[in-house]
Amino acid sequence: MSPNIPSEQWAQVIEKQGSVTYKKIPVPKPGPDEVLVNVKYSGVCHTDLHALHGDWPLDTKPFPLVGGHEGAGVVVQLGELATELKIGQKVGIKWINGSCLACPYCQRADEPLCAKASLSGYTVDGTFQQYAVAKAAHVARIPDECDLESIAPVLCAGITVYKGLKESGAKPGDTIAIVGAGGGLGSLALQYAGAMGLHAIGIDGGDEKKKLVEKLGAQTFIDFTKTKDLVADVKAATPDGLGPSACLLLAVSEKPFQQATQYVRSRGVVVCIGLPANASISAPVFDTVVRMINIRGSYVGNRADTAEAIDFFRRGLIQVPSKTVGLSKLQDVYELMQAGKIAGRYVVDTSK
Amino acid sequence: MSPNIPSEQWAQVIEKQGSVTYKKIPVPKPGPDEVLVNVKYSGVCHTDLHALHGDWPLDTKPFPLVGGHEGAGVVVQLGELATELKIGQKVGIKWINGSCLACPYCQRADEPLCAKASLSGYTVDGTFQQYAVAKAAHVARIPDECDLESIAPVLCAGITVYKGLKESGAKPGDTIAIVGAGGGLGSLALQYAGAMGLHAIGIDGGDEKKKLVEKLGAQTFIDFTKTKDLVADVKAATPDGLGPSACLLLAVSEKPFQQATQYVRSRGVVVCIGLPANASISAPVFDTVVRMINIRGSYVGNRADTAEAIDFFRRGLIQVPSKTVGLSKLQDVYELMQAGKIAGRYVVDTSK
Amino acid sequence: MSPNIPSEQWAQVIEKQGSVTYKKIPVPKPGPDEVLVNVKYSGVCHTDLHALHGDWPLDTKPFPLVGGHEGAGVVVQLGELATELKIGQKVGIKWINGSCLACPYCQRADEPLCAKASLSGYTVDGTFQQYAVAKAAHVARIPDECDLESIAPVLCAGITVYKGLKESGAKPGDTIAIVGAGGGLGSLALQYAGAMGLHAIGIDGGDEKKKLVEKLGAQTFIDFTKTKDLVADVKAATPDGLGPSACLLLAVSEKPFQQATQYVRSRGVVVCIGLPANASISAPVFDTVVRMINIRGSYVGNRADTAEAIDFFRRGLIQVPSKTVGLSKLQDVYELMQAGKIAGRYVVDTSK
Amino acid sequence: MSPNIPSEQWAQVIEKQGSVTYKKIPVPKPGPDEVLVNVKYSGVCHTDLHALHGDWPLDTKPFPLVGGHEGAGVVVQLGELATELKIGQKVGIKWINGSCLACPYCQRADEPLCAKASLSGYTVDGTFQQYAVAKAAHVARIPDECDLESIAPVLCAGITVYKGLKESGAKPGDTIAIVGAGGGLGSLALQYAGAMGLHAIGIDGGDEKKKLVEKLGAQTFIDFTKTKDLVADVKAATPDGLGPSACLLLAVSEKPFQQATQYVRSRGVVVCIGLPANASISAPVFDTVVRMINIRGSYVGNRADTAEAIDFFRRGLIQVPSKTVGLSKLQDVYELMQAGKIAGRYVVDTSK
Ligand SMILES: [Zn+2]
Ligand SMILES: [Zn+2]
Ligand SMILES: [Zn+2]
Ligand SMILES: [Zn+2]
Ligand SMILES: [Zn+2]
Ligand SMILES: [Zn+2]
Ligand SMILES: [Zn+2]
Ligand SMILES: [Zn+2]
Known part of the structure; x- marks a missing residue:
């Protein structure tokens, strides 16, 4: 009944720091609480570059390592406990591959903060391969009507900005400033903000960014390369002049x-x-106290945030500007990324 | 019907930066939305020193200025609109003397953030005088059964730490670290924390502080002058070793x-x-983001926080270690304070 | 400097239960914390009918009574304490005319729950007159760019449904069922829901309602006169089939x-x-407990809700279907209302 | 390494509606995500009576059924995925035995609302046996220093009232009315309320209850058999006379x-x-709306609530009045319970 699963597959493998090798490797086997996913498309994220170069204060698994954590595909094999999923179901493999499901964070649905969380393409093999393993409880459920190629970047970039908007505490009708509004994360943040009833002030540099930011629904664009007083301009862009309720950095x-x-x-x-x-x-300190300013970090979303972020996409409220190339071209994408030459998101097609 | 109000009174007046003069001045008259309060006792706070020296990034009213913002007394005269108060009622004059009651902050019960808030003993005359004026809507209601001498320091120090505990988001059963637990604010914070069902880790230096902190109910005392690894020690003092839910600085x-x-x-x-x-x-940034840390400033409480903080006191859950001297001795108190020689709180009795 | 204020004005006065008299009465004078408003337009609400007939478990002031609580106009006179408003400023007089500003509810920005709240057109004279008095702190601020005729119904109906949507706890992306979606409140609720990022299931009866509800942005319309199983249909209209997050009755x-x-x-x-x-x-009880259902009443909005509801209108997100007649025709409007012949909202023009 | 696990054990088995049989049955085997627990003590709850009699609108598993859902014991066998637990660790088996860990409720830490939740002693065999199986992710972690006999009733009654107190939204310093304060749930609720900084009004009937309720820390006792106006008396027992912030029924x-x-x-x-x-x-409706009353059901706690409720017990803040008998005497306990002759909680010792 289960699809024909090969024993070998194509993958991009980090065998030594700094470069990937396109080669055939064995197809992994899922454990009892895992599924095997035939990854169709995978977005490429800056985090993948950090995995490649090892420049974050967080260790990867020992090489060889398969990167990638924005994988969209279909379930092809179920572990014996994976009763909540079906063969053929569309799913996404995201940054949080699994977690302990038992620690104080997992108990409170904050599994991204689990000390034992496994990270796709970082502490476990990720989605730059045709077949990847993920925990059944954590794999993102993708509705049938969603296109796998378009949704791939939502699985990291989309979830991350959506989570940030939730953490901001801004409520419908509030104004939020988005710094870096014209970038990959920013263009998703603008769309999620709009879909959530927020009014956005987009902050970025240059006329091209201005055009994009305004097209994506920002009420105001502020060009940090041109303004004489950014702080005053941002405040002036709010109805009562008191400044936005929140800011996404x-x-x-x-x-x-x-x-x-x-x-x-x-x-x-x-x-x-x-x-x-x-x-x-x-x-x-003085200003922070007497104005009761709140500064907080927001990491990736949990499983509920993931489902919600995907549902906004399903309703057609989120467009992801992306470009697709074959998985075999991943090294080229990394080079463009490192050169800062990427606008929007690259997606790799694992069949090429 | 109203009490016998004199035309002159004793006050401590800042006539020039750095010193106070004990002298007779006219008793002020309340406006339609104000009351005149016969101040019986007033706590002395570090903020009063800042008003005296003008070393904060916030201007006082032009001199002469009467300082003081922890005043406990009784209402002796009512403005025509002050229908919610009665002659003879016990009230407190606190840091927020009045606010516009109409701006976005006042509308949301965040009147301490009102841009037009008047500040007792700073932008309007305060409580180091026998008769002071305050806005009827803002004056703290003190239940009859409370002793005015003991409650005075609650009106600034108590409200401030109580507000901070609320802003911490810590809920009953959580552990909170209190840095400076053995000081004036700290000793109140420990008691409020206990009354709120929180478990406290007191951090301070020296054996005297240790004794005090443990007596006031802290589960653990950590001496920053003796520990070899403060971070590790604080974490180890929580039941699951993951660290406290919040910290009050x-x-x-x-x-x-x-x-x-x-x-x-x-x-x-x-x-x-x-x-x-x-x-x-x-x-x-890295740690703040991946651990989702939240850093926030907490200023003074609003009117509801004030009422709540007073109610904890009324129930006998809060003891304020303080020493009372005559108002005429205020300059001496300032000198002790500047020399760092005060443990606990000084209160001035306006009748002496 | 202040406008020419006449000593007499036209008003609709309830002199005895059940009918209004169109007559000249004196222009009232504002107190120190009040303003006089030249009411230009006033919406007519079902509550006005209850005031007319005295059939609510809440007493009106003794007759004569001027009804009306959706009045939009301009400030023409300021009490001495009304320093936060200006002559000529556009304002709205809403159901909550004033409150004590000092009780536990006022202190927490829940002034609609104040035991001493005065109610426009009910416990104090309202907006079915050319000049009405209101408390300066409570009068709704209407931005200059808003049209007074169109905004009048927002001041009660709009605020009320907006408050209800906030109280529902539904967050952007959630589905909410709106019962009575095709009525006056319902058509506003659908628009506010949409502007807040909510997905609406409109429930009402008849094809005309269906057309209106779908035009106003509901994802689904359910006709309670035609469905065989309303409960099943509503659940089926949610993406996961578990039912909406909230319901507005x-x-x-x-x-x-x-x-x-x-x-x-x-x-x-x-x-x-x-x-x-x-x-x-x-x-x-059983179902309520094991499904953790939450049933709550939502009354009118506070001043912050009012400002927010108006801001959605200012941004052009809310259209109010209404019909304007002269104030002199108010009795006719009441008769239509009683006969259940009104779709949308009637507004009276006080100049006619 | 693992303890000596017998193949047979003593259990109380429901073989037909209405009675239990004390007999030897096989020891069950845990699945990969499960553990086998040597149950030492188990509380007896009213829900067990409902399972016995089948009078709830919720089906049990087909008989034979082993009841019980307040089981305290030690882990004796681990499924291969149960890596977060250790042999010999103290654990509790509670009402929620397991859940899907993947549905919208499980994703939001609301696993008691999971449609696939398995219920100990109801849809799966429970704790009235010497060896019971439970899901590793759901089993309650009991700290070493806790006594298994005393903690058993916390695992259902304690968690349930603690959850209800959290759901009430009452915060430290608020007053809460507890209806049935002198009963088994009530006496735990009073202690949790006190530990959470709440002030309790205990409502129950009779002098014995009065004595107990006051001993357990209620500020006020109201005897519903004696009061002439319960509503007025409860309101009068709050500091401002406006009534308690919440009520636990x-x-x-x-x-x-x-x-x-x-x-x-x-x-x-x-x-x-x-x-x-x-x-x-x-x-x-009228009163519910204009007073904005909130009525909500509260079911059992989730895993985080469980850990928190246990931690209050560990700190010595909760005393459970209970009486222990041998498991063989369970039928007697049921009979006393049905006759309404139980004050406090019965616990069965599975070794007898
Ligand atoms: Zn990423
Ligand atoms: Zn975990
Ligand atoms: Zn102070
Ligand atoms: Zn203000
Ligand atoms: Zn109305
Ligand atoms: Zn009030
Ligand atoms: Zn139970
Ligand atoms: Zn579930």
Whole structure:
């Protein structure tokens, strides 16, 4: 009854720091609480570059390592306990591959904070292969009507910005500033914000970004390369002039962070999402206290956030600007990414 | 019907930066939405020192200025709109003397964030005088059975730590670390924490502090002058070893702040309350994001927080270690305070 | 500087139960914390009928009484304490005319629950006159760019459904069932729901209602006059078949209420808003407990809800289907209303 | 390495509706995600009576059925995936034996609402046997220092009232009314309320109950058999006379429910926990709306609630009045229970 599963498959394998090798490797076998997924498409994320280069303060599994954590495919084999899934069902493999399901975080649906969480393409093999294993309880359920190629980047980028918007505490009708609005995460954040009834101030640099940001529904675009007083401009873009209720920092560096704590309204929330190497956040105590500013980090979504982020996509509210190439071309994508030459998201097709 | 109100009264007046003059001044008259309060006792707070020295990034009213914002007394005169109060009723004058009652913050019961809030003993005359004016809507209601001398310090210190505990999001059964637990704010924070069902880890230095902190109900005392690894010790003092749910920083300086972001558990909250001059808060982005740390400032309580903080006192759950001297001795108190020689709280009796 | 205020004005006055008299009466004078508003337009609400007939378990002020609580106009006179408003500013007089600003509810921004709240057109004279008095702190601020004629019904109907949607706890992406979706409150509720990122199931009867409900953005329309199993149909209209997260009951009667507790998902919220005479809510304990159902009443919005509801209107997200007649025709409107012949909202123009 | 597990064991088995048979049955085997627990003690709960008599609108598994869902014991065998537990570890088997870990409720840590939740002693064999199977992810972790005999009743009764207190939304310093305060659930509720900083009004009947309720820390006892106006008395027992913030209904019947919606303060919460057969809740719409009353059902706790409820016990804050008899005497306990002759909780010792 189960599909014809080969014993070998094509994969992109990190055998030594810094490069991937396109080669045939064995198809893995799922454990009792796991499923085997025939990955059709996988988005390529900056995190994959960090796995490749080992420049994060977090160890990967020993090489060989298969990267990738935005994989969309179909279930082809079920572990004996995987009774909640079916052969042929569309699913997604995301950053959180599995977790202990028993620690204080897992008990509170905060499984991304589980100390034993396994990370796809980082601490376990990921989605840059044709067949990947994932925990049945954690695999994202993708409705039948969704296109696997388009949804792939939602599985990391989409979930991450959606989670950040939830963590911001901004409620429908509130204004939120999105720093890096014209980037890959930003363009998804703008769409999720709009679908959630939020009004967005997009902050980025250049006329091309301006055009994109306005097209994606931002009420205001502020060009940080042109403004004379960014803080004043952001405040002026809110109906009462008191500043936005929240700010999403998608590309944190020192300056945008400090500006955010200044232009966010009193009781406002500054959400850090981007993970630049060695960056710090810093704010004056006096202002933070008397204005009751809230600074918080937001990591990836849990399983419920995932389902919700996918449902916005299913309803047609989220468009992902992406470009698809064969899995065999992954090294090229990494090189473009490292050169900063990518606008939008790259997706790899595992059949090529 | 109304009590015999004199035309002159004794007060401590700041006529020039740095010193107070004990002299007779006219008794002020309440406006239509105000009351005149016969202040019996007033606590002395570090903020009063800042008003005296003008070293905060916030202007006082032009001199002469009467300081003080922890005043407990009785209503002696009512403005025509002050229909919710009665002559003879016990009330407190606190830091927030009044606010616009109409801005987005006042509409949401966040009147301490009102841009037009008037500040007792800072932007309007305060409680270091025998008769002071306050807005009827903002004056703290003190139940008859409460002793005015003992309650005075609750009106600023008590409300402030209680608000911080609420803002921490810690719920009954959670563990909270209190940095500066043996100080004036700290000793109140320990008692409020206990009354709220929280388990406290008190952090401070020295054996005297240890004794006090343990007496006030802390489950654990950690001496920062003796520990070899404060972060590890704080984590070890929680039942599951993951660290406290929250941390209250009553005396922020760089080091305790950075330690707090390390020992607080993932999803934990670091609440900044203390206001040292020119201090900054700083944390690494990576850890803040992947552990979803929340850093927030907490200012003074609103009117509802005030009523709640007073109710804990009324029930006998809060003891304020304080020493009372005559109002005429205020300059002496300031000198002790500046010399760092005060343990607990000083209260002035306006009749002496 | 202040506008020319006449000493007499036209008003519709309830002099005895059941009818209004169109006559000239003196223009009232604002107190120190009040403003005088030149009412331009006022919506007519079912509550006005209850005031006219005295059939609610709540007394009106003694007659003569001027009804009306959806008044949009401009400030023409300021009490001495009304410093937060300006002559000529557009404002709205809503159901809550004033409150004590000092009780536990006012302190928590729940002024509609204040035991001393004054009610426009009910316990104080309302907006069916050319000049009405209102408390400066409570009058709704209407932005300059808003049209007074169109916004009038937002001041009661709009705020009420917006508040109900907030109280439902439904968050962007959730599905909410709206019972009575094709009525006056319902058509506003559908628009607010959409603007808040909610997906609506509209429940009402008849093809005309179906057309209207679908035009206003409901994902699904369910005709209670045609369905064979309303509970099953509502559940089937949600993506996972578990039922909507919440339900808004705009026209409560026994049956819709009991159905709502059945089709709402486990942990779902049933919000009662409509106020039919003598109705009761009733649900089986077993199901309520093991499915953790939440049943709650939602009254009118507070001042913050009011400002938010108006801001959605200002952004052009809310269209109010209404018909305007002269104030002199109010008795005719009441007769149509009583006969159940009104679809949408009537607005009276006080100049005619 | 694993303990000596026998192939047969003593159990109390329901072979036909209405009675239990004490007999030897085979020891069950755990699946890959399960553990085998050597049950030492098990509390006896009213729910066990419902299982015995089949009078709930919820089917049990086909007989033979082993009841019991308050089992405290030690792990003696681990399924291959049960890596988060150890042989010899103290654990509890509670009402929720397992759940799918994948549905919308499990994803949000609301596993008691999972449609596939298995129920100990009801849809799967429970704890009235010496060796019982439970899902590794759901089994309650009991700290080493806790006594298994005393903790048994916490595993259902304790968790249930603790959950209800959390669902009430009451925060430290608030007053909560507990209806049925002198019963088994009530006496635990009073202790949890106190440990959570709540002030309790205990409602029950008779002088013996009064004595117990006051001993367990209630601020006020109200005897429903003696009061002339229960609603007025409950309101009068709150500091501001507005009524308690919440009410816990441990023994719902029509009258206490309707009284609760009257004496709870505006914005108050009425929590239904008790499950009398065929009972309904009913309240007038008008009052529910204009006072914004919230009526909600609370079922059992999730795994996090369980851990928290146990931690209060571990700290010595909860004493469970119970009496222990041999498992062989279970039928006697049922008979006492049915005759209404039990005060406090019975615990069975599986070794006898
Ligand atoms: Zn990624
Ligand atoms: Zn975990
Ligand atoms: Zn102070
Ligand atoms: Zn204000
Ligand atoms: Zn109305
Ligand atoms: Zn009030
Ligand atoms: Zn039970
Ligand atoms: Zn489930």
